[in-house]
Amino acid sequence: MARDASAKSESQENAISGQDTTDSADLVHVPSGELADERPNARITDVDDWGRSEQMRVLARRVYDPIYRRWFRVEWEGLEKIPTDGGALLVANHAAAIPSDAPAIMHGIETELERPVYGLADNIFRSMPVIGTMWSRLGGLPAHPDNAYRLLSEQNQLVLVFPEGSKGPAKPFHRRYQLGRFGRGGFVEIAMRSGVPVIPIAAVGPEESMPTLFQMKGLAKSLGLPYAPVTANMLAMGPLGILGYFPAKFKLKVLDPVNFDVPPDRERYSRFKVMEYSEAIREQIQQALYEMLRNRESVWFG
Template identity: 65%
Template sequence: MAERPGDRPEAPVVSLAEKRHQHVDDPLTAGRELVHVPTTEKAMAPDDDPRLGDVDEWGRSERMRGLVRRAFDPVYRHYFRAEWEGLEHIPTDGGALLVANHAGAVPSDAPVIMHGIETELERPVYGLADNFFRKIPVVGTLWSRAGGLPAHPDNAYRLLNGQGQLVLVFPEGVKGTSKTIANRYKLARFGRGGFVEIAMRAVAVMGNEEANPILWRLPGAKMLGVPYLPVTPQSLVLGPLGTLVPLPAKFKLRVLPPVTFDVPPSQHRYSRTRIMDGSQEIQGKIQEALYEMVAERRNWWGG
């Protein structure tokens, strides 16, 4: 059973005690199934660990993650030419929630952010995403081994407060990745504030909108069991599989100062209005940073 926020003095700003009974529509609270979590600290002790491989309780494999880093590094450095600003705002130890904007028919922002932090700061990053990916054969397993897991508040809380990890979340969810190119760099609604309960850092990402832009969306996605059916420039030239090939847009990532809230921790209940205010504050900061970054760049592909 996941730990309750009231059990720890260092609990996050907003309690997660009743989150699993609430219906929210942002990706941090949208997952329907939980990853198995050990019930005791003893179960996590190396000497008692019955696993024969290096797969942790979340499904992440450091061996697989290392292979992914080696394969993705040339793409990160020479294809996307990623540049960071404000990496000093990400702590070198302890848990922190990273909140970023999201875009692209097949988003490239998550692997770029995770790879950049893991190579620059040498800290693992767990990426929270819609449970849809986990249901795809082979892809779901690879996604899990590379550090992905369902976006559920209990998963986030355990990683952050129980294990002191870095956790990446995209509050726009499918609303962000299904945006057409006409709405690039205009943030979609951040749901109902499911991510506000934990101290966080915000990351503004520029380049993800152009790496896999959506020209328009085709109808019939629900019939096929997918969130949306995108048409991209690559798919017009290469066919449906072209959507999987991102364009060489230059990525610029800006880490904003950490966000704090002037309310006491470990409360049993928090004002929904206060939570929504916090959500809108984070969204506003990222949106402002994006507008500044877009105004400063010279072109889409050269930064």
């Protein structure tokens, strides 16, 4: 209502300003009274509110598509459980020294459902030259609750988060598909506050695409990185193995969305409820992984 009032007096003001622009000119430099939405938009690029650029995504999709289809041969199950509109928090298990799951999930949803996915991740990316900028243009954001709330609740977007954080990719190969702790349940709290469902995704394949043999803790510490692994890829391919993945078959399964029976926009939610939901979702993904692994005949062919 306040807006209506302002719009009304706005037009009055414009009407008046037509007459006396001349005598006001020498006082303070007074702008013409033209407002931001009436002026031509001066933007040059399509980088959005979050640093994501659709043009860059198009380019990335073109480059990544062969890897997605030919190398990992990604197969989805239950993709229809992801809504085509409205916000939702996608939650998945996290694996591979350089996580191969995030690009696959984002690419799959963007090509199949034709809606953007924003990935929340550790801010370590942001302090790396080139990588940080690329990451941001391709839809990556620092995992700050304010970012998640605004995207989910106000802009009804899809947001992808890995609650295990860097503990997922850092774990050694012999603990593959064993889910780590889901942080402090922050993702549940954010979904509750934003009033959106959590949609769990179980991913089989990424663990074998770049298995970690052991960690070089000293090196990680001196470089300020969360972890510095020696991967099987490095042994098999040499320097190429730093970035080169093994062609493991990816299977992604979307599980039943979890809705919360709490009102949105609360400052705080019951710790008990948050942890209960967080544990239930972790268990849901863990059980789905076990089931998928039971049925998997080959790491490379699924």
